[in-house]
Each structure stands twice: as structure tokens, then as C-alpha cells.
Amino acid sequence: MRKLLVFLLLLTAAGVWANPAELIDEGEYRAAYQEALAMGGAEGYALAAQAASYYAGFKATTDREKEEWYGKAEEAAKKAIELDPDYPDGYFELARAQGRLAQYRGILASLGLASSVRDNLNKVLELKPDADEAMVALAIWNLELAQKGVGWMYGASIGRVVPLFEKAISLNPTSIAHRLEYGNALIRLKKPAEARVQLEKALELPAKTYADRMNQEKARKLLEELR
Structure with a gap:
């Protein structure tokens, strides 16, 4: 034994x-x-x-x-x-x-x-x-298709992007990935000041995983490009 x-x-x-x-x-x-x-x-x-x-x-x-x-x-x-x-x-x-x-x-x-x-x-x-990751992904989907000019073919809308991100972050405010993706989306929406807030928050949050650390590196690079 x-x-x-x-x-x-x-x-x-x-x-x-x-x-x-x-x-x-x-x-x-x-x-x-x-x-x-x-x-x-x-x-x-x-x-x-x-x-x-x-x-x-x-x-x-x-x-x-x-x-x-x-x-x-x-x-x-x-x-x-x-x-x-x-x-x-x-x-x-x-x-x-x-x-x-x-x-x-x-x-x-x-x-x-x-x-x-x-x-x-x-x-x-x-x-x-309450699947916050799915909300973020759906926000990005709407942004991608709408900005490519084919949103009308699939029901995608720029107007859905911010509400989906805001809902996801309200459900999971400590997600570094959510803040990074929202910041990147806001840059694409020509809202640099608001993007900066999200990217700075991404850097303030504790990185618990390898993916978190990689996402913080991406957030840091985007912030540098905004300066």
C-alpha cells in the first residue's frame, strides 16, 4: 500500500x-x-x-x-x-x-x-x-464589421460597441483583457482620452496570469502610441 x-x-x-x-x-x-x-x-x-x-x-x-x-x-x-x-x-x-x-x-x-x-x-x-467575455467579443464583432462597411449585411452596428463593453466591464471590472480591448476599440472610434483611461486601468490591475502580463504589454504599447 x-x-x-x-x-x-x-x-x-x-x-x-x-x-x-x-x-x-x-x-x-x-x-x-x-x-x-x-x-x-x-x-x-x-x-x-x-x-x-x-x-x-x-x-x-x-x-x-x-x-x-x-x-x-x-x-x-x-x-x-x-x-x-x-x-x-x-x-x-x-x-x-x-x-x-x-x-x-x-x-x-x-x-x-x-x-x-x-x-x-x-x-x-x-x-x-452574464457571459462578459462573450459581450466583449460581440462588441469587437460589431466594430470590425461596421468599420469594414459590411455591418448592414449581418446586423452589426457601431452603436452597440460601447454599451456591450460597458456591460461586460460592469460584470468583470478587474479583467485586464476587457480594459485592453475596450481601450483599443475607443482608439478606433476616435476617442483617445477615453481610451487612455481604459488602458491605464489595464496597467493598474494585478496581473495574475501569463495572458494578463502579455495584455498589459499590449496596453503599454498602445498608451505610448497615444502620447
């Missing part, structure tokens, strides 16, 4: 039972992706999709690598939805991956992805009305 206990402790110490969510927080996205796939289930595949998207966004160095990892995220998110059609994280991760993939695929494919992103984010909010 004692030998078995020692063996189990060694396995744990070796990271065999590593927690994918903790690995994501630490920025170990490749390891998190593999552990989450091994975990299985809707939650595991949604975590795998998140890890893949984060790797693409924070660590991939070429467009080809970014597209590859967003593709992995898309595949994992679809699996999560297949396993549990009522799991909101699956729809959010699919929307996140497809929103990024639209940057790398042809115009016709991108137009189809725009509708899918909208529908998946609306599904998240249907299943989880």
Missing part, C-alpha cells in the same frame, strides 16, 4: 495529472492543450480550444503557425459542442477561433465565418446571459 501511495505521488509530481486550467494561467499552452484533450468531455475540449487560441495569439510567431493553432481551437470547440450542446464555453471558444481564422481564410470563407461568430456568441449569451 505504501509503495502504491509513493508511486501515485511521483506521478502527480511528474505532472501526469496536470490541471489544464492552471497550465493555461502559467502560459504553458502546448502542454495545456494536450492535457485538456486527454481530459476529454465538453470541458476538456473547451479548455483545449482555449489553450490553442492562446498559443496562437501569444506565442505563435508566423501567420502559418497562428492559423494552424486557431484551426486546432476550432476543431476542439466543435467537439465540445458535439459532446454537450448546452455548454456555453464550447460556443465561445468556437466563436473566438473562427473570429481569428477569418483573418487568414479567403473572403468567401471569412464572410461565412462572420455569421457563425455572431450566432455562436448569441448562443453563449442565451445559455449564460
Whole structure:
């Protein structure tokens, strides 16, 4: 019995039972992706999709690598939805991956992805009305399509951008990512003074994860460009 206990402790110490969510927080996205796939289930595949998207966004160095990892995220998110059609994280991760993939695929494919992103984010909010991340993503979706001049084709509106950001931040005021994205959106809306407030707040908040630290670097660069 004692030998078995020692063996189990060694396995744990070796990271065999590593927690994918903790690995994501630490920025170990490749390891998190593999552990989450091994975990299985809707939650595991949604975590795998998140890890893949984060790797693409924070660590991939070429467009080809970014597209590859967003593709992995898309595949994992679809699996999560297949396993549990009522799991909101699956729809959010699919929307996140497809929103990024639209940057790398042809115009016709991108137009189809725009509708899918909208529908998946609306599904998240249907299943989880206080999903602040989905609100931020939907705000960015409205901004992107409206500024590209195709918002009318999808029901996107500039007028929805600020209210969605404000609602998301009221629900989660300590999110560095929300402040960064809002600040960037306000720059694009020609509101530099308001953008500065959000970006400065992003730098004031405590960075608890690798992604937080990377997002603060982005906020710092945007602030420098505003000066």
C-alpha cells in the first residue's frame, strides 16, 4: 500500500495529472492543450480550444503557425459542442477561433465565418446571459464589421460597441483583457482620452496570469502610441 501511495505521488509530481486550467494561467499552452484533450468531455475540449487560441495569439510567431493553432481551437470547440450542446464555453471558444481564422481564410470563407461568430456568441449569451467575455467579443464583432462597411449585411452596428463593453466591464471590472480591448476599440472610434483611461486601468490591475502580463504589454504599447 505504501509503495502504491509513493508511486501515485511521483506521478502527480511528474505532472501526469496536470490541471489544464492552471497550465493555461502559467502560459504553458502546448502542454495545456494536450492535457485538456486527454481530459476529454465538453470541458476538456473547451479548455483545449482555449489553450490553442492562446498559443496562437501569444506565442505563435508566423501567420502559418497562428492559423494552424486557431484551426486546432476550432476543431476542439466543435467537439465540445458535439459532446454537450448546452455548454456555453464550447460556443465561445468556437466563436473566438473562427473570429481569428477569418483573418487568414479567403473572403468567401471569412464572410461565412462572420455569421457563425455572431450566432455562436448569441448562443453563449442565451445559455449564460452574464457571459462578459462573450459581450466583449460581440462588441469587437460589431466594430470590425461596421468599420469594414459590411455591418448592414449581418446586423452589426457601431452603436452597440460601447454599451456591450460597458456591460461586460460592469460584470468583470478587474479583467485586464476587457480594459485592453475596450481601450483599443475607443482608439478606433476616435476617442483617445477615453481610451487612455481604459488602458491605464489595464496597467493598474494585478496581473495574475501569463495572458494578463502579455495584455498589459499590449496596453503599454498602445498608451505610448497615444502620447
